[in-house]
Amino acid sequence: MICSENECDQIAAVLLHIPWEENRAVCAPHARVLARKDGIVPDPLPDSADDLLEED
Template sequence: MNSCAESGCEERAAVRIYVPWDADRDVCAGHARVLVQQDGVVAEPLDGGDDNW
């Protein structure tokens, strides 16, 4: 598994987020919870990722 794409985070990526105004990226569950609260951001769980997001 890849690491979270967010700067300074070393957690395992569990979710791919699709951001209309920025690059799509794989992030950990914690960052996904925050990022998907923005309008237009869509999240998709990665295979084998953390199911607790």
Template sequence: MECSEPGCERPAAVRLCIPWDENRDVCTAHARGLAQTDGIVPRPLEDADSEWP
């Protein structure tokens, strides 16, 4: 599964639980920035590929 952010082809590794919007599955790079927003809870995906550089 790929990151849900537009233009990103990295594998999704984190599910962002967003109370005011749909949850998103994103790569670790996008999760780092987006998870700093108050109210967003990052949760690692069980089947995430940890081999991605």
């Protein structure tokens, strides 16, 4: 799975739980920046992350 941020082609490593919008799978560098905002909870993705997101 690829990072959901625009123009980023890195592998997604973290699922961000964002209360005011849809959850996003992002790469580690984007997670470090975005998870600093109040209310966002980062959750590391397992190797089989593609299967997890399809279940939601």
